[in-house]
Amino acid sequence: VPDRAGGAPARAASRARDRARDETRTATLTAGGAGLLAILGAIALVAFLTSTIRRPLSNLVEATRRLAAGDLAQRVDPGGPRELVQLDGAFNEMAEGLEEAQARLEAERVKLAVTVDSLGDALVVTDGEGVVTAANPRAAELVPMLAVGAGAHAKASPLPEVDRGLAGDVAAEVQGRSLSITAGRLPDLGDGGGVAWTIRDVSERARLERMKTDFVATASHELRSPLTSIKGFVELLERSDALGPREREFVDVVLQSTDRLLELVNDLLDVARLEAGRMEIHPRLFDVGEVIQEVSQLLGPRVGDKEQKLFLDLPPGLPKVLADPVRVRQIMTNLISNAHLYSDVGSQITVTADADRDEVELAVADDGRGMTQEDMDSVFDRFVRRNDALGGTGLGLSIVRSLAELQGGTVEVASTVGEGTVFTVRLPAEGLGSEASRRAVAGRRVLVATPRPGFGRDLLARLESRGAAGAVVDRAGVAIERLREERYHAMVLDVEGFGAEGLEMLARLRADPQLERCPLAAICSREQDERLAGEWRLRADSDADVLAGALGAAMLAERSRVLVVGRSSQRGRLESELLRLGLDHEWVTSGTAAAQACRAHRFEVALVDSGLRAVEDAVGALDLRGRRHGKGVIIFTEQGPFPGAAPAPPAPGVSATVPIEEAGEAVLAALAERPDESFHPTNG
Known part of the structure; x- marks a missing residue:
């Protein structure tokens, strides 16, 4: 009985353990399955979310690529999370904005292209190397030589240097048309920049x-x-x-x-x-103080009528001015009259003169009403008057500026309201070249030919005062014989006195192989100047310095005549320098005129303006019959070459290309190349 009772608890305990193991196994399996299901759910959720976001993003990236490639019609369908929907909407708005902007730009481009093509002016665009990259249809009519791919400064191109075009209108003649050319510089966007040229036909104007x-x-x-x-x-x-x-x-x-x-x-x-361009300028050396005193005497009564005082401050030893005394007198008359007109009763007008390097500075100052800056900006414009009640034409100061510039000078104004005005004129003065010419006559024999014996003795006396010697003859035929038979280094011919006989004598002299290179100075009237082009010309009242300077220059150059083929606008800059160096010359403005001059006279050196519309034609028209050795053609330029452009090779027969400032010295160098010959065998 005890054994049976002790076995029951053991069996119950065993069953409890088995049941606990089963429950533990079941819980473990249940927890594992639940975890696995959770993991699988999470994976499924992540996959779902990734699919939901990735597709719209991929679409957006692809649309962005196409938009960048130029497809401005590209759009995306909004989808996915709220943030992606907002991003897609912003992309679509951006694309629509770009498409509209592109449409507007295209419309403006078409409008601009139509406008440019329909312009009455030619538009030519050149790159940084000076090559034409674009031209409108009008350019093909006005400047056919400037087609796309042509050089801006190719043969027959009317385009000036860039700096001149940027500074303002530049006139040119092309195929019978009068053109006005301006330039605008294009920005450098990594392509070297360039220039836009506007060319207008102003023939009718x-x-x-x-x-x-x-x-x-x-x-x-x-x-x-x-x-x-x-x-x-x-x-x-x-x-x-x-x-x-x-x-x-x-x-x-x-x-x-x-x-x-x-x-x-x-x-x-x-x-x-x-x-x-028909204003005659006859520059020569003269005493500017005498001209100012003449003007003051002429205007003295008028100044006195307003109880004004006119003071002259003319220091002694002023160098002589190299200009036209008639035109300088006109300049000073206009300036002093202007000061008188715009100054009150009892005011003071002061005229001063001073030397500044190679210039003489003339100033006319008053203590009148003065001018505002606006007045000074327009004071040299035509028909401008500050006070209509005072009368006048409004042309005087405009004429003053033009006359000063034609003679290689300048005029400036400075003024203060209520204190007065000062006009300052600067004119070229006597230089070293003229002094060298005057010294050249010392110790030389000169033949003076004139039908006026008293005048002849006076001429010879002027030359003797500068160290020369010689004789006077009163018949043309005798003068020719004396030159043949006796030793004379130069001649003074009174063409004004001889009249037609003097011109005939000169023609005979220049046609004679033995005497054609005789250094000669001709006394002539203004009416005879044209018939004596190529000769050193003087007026009968020329003083000893002027006479000796001209004759000495003729001897230094040994009948070396200089022909200048250039634009009238360059005459003031170059002519005074040639005269300062004692180089007489003739100025023409075209190749046709150059050919005519060469047929009429013997020139040894020619200066040709690079700014002419047909430089090659001008050079080709030259026939320097007086030149025996070397090249005698010199090209002078106003400014440097086109930026970035390679220098053009010298044309056949051209010895050098120089800036205008160096043209005079280049002529002297060219003349020095020839052998030292004399017009007469006995003078060798």
């Missing part, structure tokens, strides 16, 4: 300007003749003792009105000549 100029000149000329007669008869009437006080007052009014009309007509004539 130029024609109308010529018509206007011709009309003004003709009308002024026709007015001046009767006005001069009226003035002359009124002056005679004024001196009549039969006039009563009232009648004399009437005559004074008529005379004043006539003077004013004559002043207006003369100003209009000067403007017409300046516009047409």
Whole structure:
């Protein structure tokens, strides 16, 4: 019984253990399955979420690539989470904005292209190397040589240097058209930049300007003749003792009105000549102090009428001015008259002169009303008057500036309101070249040929005062024989005195192989200047320095004549330097005129302006019959070459290309290349 009772608890304990093991196994399996299911659920969730986000992102990336490639119509369908939906919407808005902007740009491009193609002006674009990269249809009509791919400065190209084009309008003649050219520099965007050229056909405007100029000149000329007669008869009437006080007052009014009309007509004539390029300038060395004193004496009574004082400050030892004394007198008359007109009663006008390096500086100062900056900006414009009540044409200061520039000078103005105004004129002065020319006559024998014995002795005395010796003859035939038989280094020929016989004698001299290179200075009138082109020309009243300078220059150059083929705009810059160096010359403006000059005269050196529209044609037209050795053609340039462009090879027959500032020295160097020969065998 005890054994049976002890076995029951053991069996119960065993069953409890088995049941606990089963429950533990079941719990473990249940927990493992639940964990596995959780993991599988998480994996499924991640896969679902990844699929939901990745597809819209891939679509967005692909759309972005296509948009970057130029497909501006590309859009994406918004999808996925809220943030991706917002991103897709922003992308679509950006794409729409780009498409609209591209459409607007394309419309503007088409509009601009149509505008450029329909322009009445030619538009040419060149790159940094000076090669044409674009041109509108009008360019093909006006400048056919500037097609795409052509060089900006190729043969016959009318384009000026870039700096000149940037500075303002540049005139050119192409195929019978008058063109106005301007330039604008393009920004450098890594391609070297470039230049946009605008070329306008101003032929009609130029024609109308010529018509206007011709009309003004003709009308002024026709007015001046009767006005001069009226003035002359009124002056005679004024001196009549039969006039009563009232009648004399009437005559004074008529005379004043006539003077004013004559002043207006003369100003209009000067403007017409300046516009047409026909203003004659005859530069020579002269004492500017004497001219200023003449002007002060002429204007003294007028200045005194307003109780004004005119002071002259002319220091001794001023160098002589190399300019036209008639035109300098006109400049000073206009400036002093202007100071008188715009100064109050009792004011002071001061004229000073001073030497500054190779220039003489002339200043006219007043203590009048002065000018504002706006007034000074337009003071040299035509028909500008500060006070209509004071009268005047408004042309005087414009003429002053033009005359100064034509003679290689400048004019400036400085003014303060209420304190006064100063006009300063700078003109080229006597240089070392003219001094060397004057010294060249010392110890030389000169033959003076003139039908005026007293005048001949006076000429010889002037030369003797500079160290020369010689003789005087009064017949042309005798002069030729004396040159053949005796030893003379040079000759002074009084063409003015001999008249037609003097011109005939000169022609015989230049046609004689033995005497053709005789250094000669011709005394002539202004009317004879044209027939004596290529000769050293003097006026009968030339002083000893001027006479010796001209004759010495002829001897130094041994009848070396210089032909200049250039634009009229360069004449003021170059002509004064040539004269300063004692180099006489003839100036023409085209190849045709150069060919005619070469047929008429013997030139040894030619200066050719690189700014001519057909430089090669001008060089080809030259026939330097006086040149025996080496090349005698020199190209002068106003500025440097086109930026980045390679220098053009020298044309056949061209010895050098130099800046305009060095042209005179280049001529002297070219003349020095030839052997030292004399016009007469006994002078060797």
